[in-house]
Amino acid sequence: MQSTPRDLDSPEAIAEMLDAFYRKVLADDRLRPLFLDVAEIDLRTHLPCIRAYWCKLLLGERDGYQSNMVARHLALHEQHPLQLDDFERWLELFRETVNADFTGPSADRAKTLATRIAGNLVRLTRSPIST
Ligand code: HEM
Numbered sequence: 001m002q003s004t005p006r007d008l009d010s011p012e013a014i015a016e017m018l019d020a021f022y023r024k025v026l027a028d029d030r031l032r033p034l035f036l037d038v039a040e041i042d043l044r045t046h047l048p049c050i051r052a053y054w055c056k057l058l059l060g061e062r063d064g065y066q067s068n069m070v071a072r073h074l075a076l077h078e079q080h081p082l083q084l085d086d087f088e089r090w091l092e093l094f095r096e097t098v099n100a101d102f103t104g105p106s107a108d109r110a111k112t113l114a115t116r117i118a119g120n121l122v123r124l125t126r127s128p129i130s131t
Pocket residue numbers: 031034035039041049050053067068069072073076082086087088090113114117118121
């Protein structure tokens with residue numbers, strides 16, 4: 001069934017987008033091992049955490065995500081060096097997921113923020129002072 005494109009501006013829409021994004025990430029040969037073998041994420045705790053993060057960024061929810069995502073990625077990078085291609089693939093899947101079902105200012109903002117944050121993580125994982 002084809003649904004009408006809508007904006008990424010509610011907790012329900014954000015949860016739906018992230019479920020679809022993680023289906024793609026976990027089906028991807030480049031990214032899946034980073035999540036499942038290196039970080040050994042538990043989706044039952046990881047997905048709520050990621051939802052809270054995006055709800056904070058896009059909806060301004062204040063008492064949700066409080067953790068340090070940069071530190072998590074630097075720790076991951078220490079365990080298994082993240083490549084530029086990993087970030088590019090992550091972004092490609094993120095944009096593809098948003099574009100498939102969402103349109104509007106908040107969907108655009110999600111893609112802009114993802115690009116900016118991925119760029120920051122790339123710089124940090126390439127910096128000699130990142131540890
Ligand atoms: C190469 C690209 C990326 C890879 C392979 C990746 C992988 C991961 C993994 C494996 C975790 C779980 C870490 C852990 O629990 O120890 C994680 C957590 C997370 N990632 Fe990423 N990530 C990438 C890019 C991004 C980007 C660009 C964003 C934001 C726009 C992001 C947002 C988050 C958040 C919010 C968490 C939760 C951190 C926490 O537990 O507090 N990730 N990521």
